[in-house]
Amino acid sequence: MIGRPAYQRVADDLRSQIVSGALPVGQPLPSTARLVEHYEVSTTVVRAAIKKLQNEGLVYGQPGKAVYVRTTPDQSRDARIGLEDLARDLSELRDEVSGLSGQRSPSDVDELREEVDELRRTVGLLQTRLIDLYARTGQPYPHDEARRTETGERRRASGDR
Amino acid sequence: MIGRPAYQRVADDLRSQIVSGALPVGQPLPSTARLVEHYEVSTTVVRAAIKKLQNEGLVYGQPGKAVYVRTTPDQSRDARIGLEDLARDLSELRDEVSGLSGQRSPSDVDELREEVDELRRTVGLLQTRLIDLYARTGQPYPHDEARRTETGERRRASGDR
DNA sequence: GCCCATTTGTTCGTATGTATA
DNA sequence: TTATACATACGAACAAATGGG
Numbered sequence A, B: 001m002i003g004r005p006a007y008q009r010v011a012d013d014l015r016s017q018i019v020s021g022a023l024p025v026g027q028p029l030p031s032t033a034r035l036v037e038h039y040e041v042s043t044t045v046v047r048a049a050i051k052k053l054q055n056e057g058l059v060y061g062q063p064g065k066a067v068y069v070r071t072t073p074d075q076s077r078d079a080r081i082g083l084e085d086l087a088r089d090l091s092e093l094r095d096e097v098s099g100l101s102g103q104r105s106p107s108d109v110d111e112l113r114e115e116v117d118e119l120r121r122t123v124g125l126l127q128t129r130l131i132d133l134y135a136r137t138g139q140p141y142p143h144d145e146a147r148r149t150e151t152g153e154r155r156r157a158s159g160d161r
Numbered sequence C: 001g002c003c004c005a006t007t008t009g010t011t012c013g014t015a016t017g018t019a020t021a
Numbered sequence D: 001t002t003a004t005a006c007a008t009a010c011g012a013a014c015a016a017a018t019g020g021g
Helices: A006-020 A034-038 A043-056 A075-080 A083-104 A106-135 B006-020 B032-039 B041-056 B074-077 B083-102 B105-137
Strands: A059-061 A065-068 B059-062 B066-069
Touching: A006 A034, A006 A043, A034 A043, A043 A059, A059 B059, B006 B032, B006 B041, B041 B059
Parallel strands: none
Antiparallel strands: A059 A065, B059 B066
16 A cells, blocks of 8 residues: 555546546546446545546536546647646646655655656646746746746755756 | 535635634644534544645645645735746756656655655745736636536525535 | 435544654 | 654445436
8 A cells, every 4th residue: 555645546547547538528437436346445535536636627526417527638738728727737746746755665765766757747847838828928938047036935955966 | 504515614714814814824723633623523524624725725734743824815915926936936846856856865765755845845835826826817716616617507606505 | 296316525433544742 | 652643544424416217
């Protein structure tokens, strides 16, 4: 039971199915009971995973009916890159980081490095979106320069490797 | 029992306390047990409310310690935040992550955990600024409301249960 | 119109793991 | 070691909405 929490793994799996097209837009997800059977976890875990995807804006639920796929991340990115996407990606990023902070065993270092790699890709993607967002607002993106400005309480060195 | 769900009412109350300054930045929220006593609800409701505030970026939890107030919407508004700040912070974030991926020695696990902690705070700060950016563009930050827009709006007033 | 099964959403109580002090 | 606290997880119950007899 090491690694990310179960509900995050279920959410990841469902999200990947949405991205891959295995769960098309408009399609209902399997019911909570079905997902409990399939993933062999409790209803709590499935509910938490669904809630997470709802917070990300990928799916929406209709009481009495089902939970439906709203969009795919790729679709929304191609269609209209905006603050919403940044917000969603940032939300995912925080979940990843909070998951990272839980690990500590030396035997998990490899897995941790793997997740940090993923984290780095995510941050890069975020920056790409921000650049695009700049373009849409008419302002030029301040490449490289303008780093290390005031803000006072910035983190102590620690980086720069 | 009427009106909004209990966990949303608890979240609303805590949020208003943060905005009003009754819960200053950096201050720990009462523990889950205390909140259970005060609001006379179950731990599930309190946990859901905390989770909601965490998703909104207003608070962050530290296992074994407490849940702390990260910021208030008003405070971040005074800071004059724009896309440039987001870009700069994102750039720094990328630097931190790329530095992290280089580490691998088991003896550095402690230090690595420390930096991941820092990383988590940075991501939270990013989200706070993004929330403010939303406010200044006039749009509301998409927490988890504004669903139901698919079915042709049911229940707009939220008070019918 | 009324019952009934299914499904989402909410709430309860409890247990366990992990982090902090 | 002990105690407190957050985070995750399990199981159960109920309300509300939906749709089919």
